[in-house]
Amino acid sequence: MIRGSLRGNYVWQVIDMSSFKDVVGHKNIIKYIQNAVTADAVSHAYILNGERGSGKKLLANLFAMSLQCQNRDEDGDACGKCQSCRQALSGNQPDIIRVTHEKPNTISVDDIRVQVNDDIVIRPYSSKYKIYIIADADLMSVQAQNALLKTIEEPPQYAVIMLLTENADTLLPTIRSRCVMMKLRNIKDQLVKKYLMEHLEIPDYKADVCVAFAQGNMGKAIMLANSEYFNEIKEEAVHLLRNIDDMTVPDLMEAVKRCMTYKLEINDYLDIIAIWYRDVLIYKATKSVDRVVFSDQMKYIRERASKSSYEGIENILDGIEKAKSRMKANVNFELTMELLLLTIKEN
Numbered sequence: 001m002i003r004g005s006l007r008g009n010y011v012w013q014v015i016d017m018s019s020f021k022d023v024v025g026h027k028n029i030i031k032y033i034q035n036a037v038t039a040d041a042v043s044h045a046y047i048l049n050g051e052r053g054s055g056k057k058l059l060a061n062l063f064a065m066s067l068q069c070q071n072r073d074e075d076g077d078a079c080g081k082c083q084s085c086r087q088a089l090s091g092n093q094p095d096i097i098r099v100t101h102e103k104p105n106t107i108s109v110d111d112i113r114v115q116v117n118d119d120i121v122i123r124p125y126s127s128k129y130k131i132y133i134i135a136d137a138d139l140m141s142v143q144a145q146n147a148l149l150k151t152i153e154e155p156p157q158y159a160v161i162m163l164l165t166e167n168a169d170t171l172l173p174t175i176r177s178r179c180v181m182m183k184l185r186n187i188k189d190q191l192v193k194k195y196l197m198e199h200l201e202i203p204d205y206k207a208d209v210c211v212a213f214a215q216g217n218m219g220k221a222i223m224l225a226n227s228e229y230f231n232e233i234k235e236e237a238v239h240l241l242r243n244i245d246d247m248t249v250p251d252l253m254e255a256v257k258r259c260m261t262y263k264l265e266i267n268d269y270l271d272i273i274a275i276w277y278r279d280v281l282i283y284k285a286t287k288s289v290d291r292v293v294f295s296d297q298m299k300y301i302r303e304r305a306s307k308s309s310y311e312g313i314e315n316i317l318d319g320i321e322k323a324k325s326r327m328k329a330n331v332n333f334e335l336t337m338e339l340l341l342l343t344i345k346e347n
Helices: 027-038 056-068 083-089 108-122 142-153 189-199 204-214 218-227 228-244 249-287 295-307 310-328 333-346
Strands: 002-007 012-016 044-051 096-097 130-134 161-167 180-183
Touching: 002 295, 027 056, 044 056, 056 083, 056 096, 056 130, 083 204, 096 108, 096 295, 108 142, 142 161, 189 204, 189 218, 204 218, 204 295, 228 249, 228 295, 228 333, 249 295, 249 310, 249 333, 310 333
Parallel strands: 044 161, 044 180, 096 130, 130 161
Antiparallel strands: 002 012
C-alpha cells in the first residue's frame, strides 16, 4: 500500500511492507538484523542513518515487527500474520512506541522524558521487547540527547531504542558510541528502475527520469513517479528546451515569469535542464541512445546535438551551476533565470 504525506508541493510516498523479502536493496543491513534476531544478540540502541526517503522508517518498522513476532521464520523475518504482526502493521502494537514531537523542528527534553524515560521503566505489555522508534532523531536538542543518554547508558534488559537520522553527526559522540550504526547506502539504479516499472507500472522512459533524479533513493524515486507536480515541472522545462531556438526575447521573459511558479522547486527545474544537456552531450559524443535519460525526446536531442558545439554544451552546464549558486546566494531570481536562458539560447 502506498500512502502520501505532503512535503512542500510534493507527495512523499511510504510503502507498507510486511517482510524483509519485499525490500529493494539494503541487503547487508537486512542480513545484520536477521542475524541479530535469530542469534538473540539484539543491542539496546541503534542508529539508522540515511537521507530522507532512503528507507529508514521501513527498516526500523520491519526490525521492530520481527523482534516482536510470535511466529517468525527461521531467517528472522516476521510472519506478518500473528497478533503482534497484525498490530504492528496497523500501528497499534503496544510495545512498539513511536516518539512524536509537537514542535516541527525540535524534539524537546520533555518529549524524551515523557515518552521514553518515564515510560521505559514500565515492563512490556505483551512482548519480549519494548521498542522506541525516534524518527528525525537529529532534531533532538542537546538537553533531550543528554536525557536520552542516561537511559541508553543503563537501559532495562527489554528495551530497544532506534534513532533514525539524516545526519548522525549531529548526535552527541557519547550517544553515537553507545549505539550500533547502520548506514543506508544508495540503491543501484537498475533495481530502482525495475521496481518502478514492475510495481508501479511506470513506462521505462519515465522511470529513467525518476531514477536519474533519485540517485539511488527509492523513496524519492517513488515520490517522483507518483507526483503530478514533478511531471508538470518536467513538461514545462522540456517544452522550453524544445522551443528555445525559435523564442524571441519577449518569449524568454515570459518563460522566466512561468518559472516563478516553480521558484520553490527551482533546483529540480534546473536539474531537468542539466540532465537534458547531458543527454545531448552523451549523444553527440557516442551517437548512442543507451545512456540517454530523455529517450522519448530523441528527435529533439539529436537536433540539439547537431547544432551545439561541445564548448557550447559545457557553457550551458556551467551556466546551470552558476544559476544554482546565485539562487543560494539570494541573487534576484528573474535576473538569474534571464541570464541562464540567454546562455542556453546563445549556445
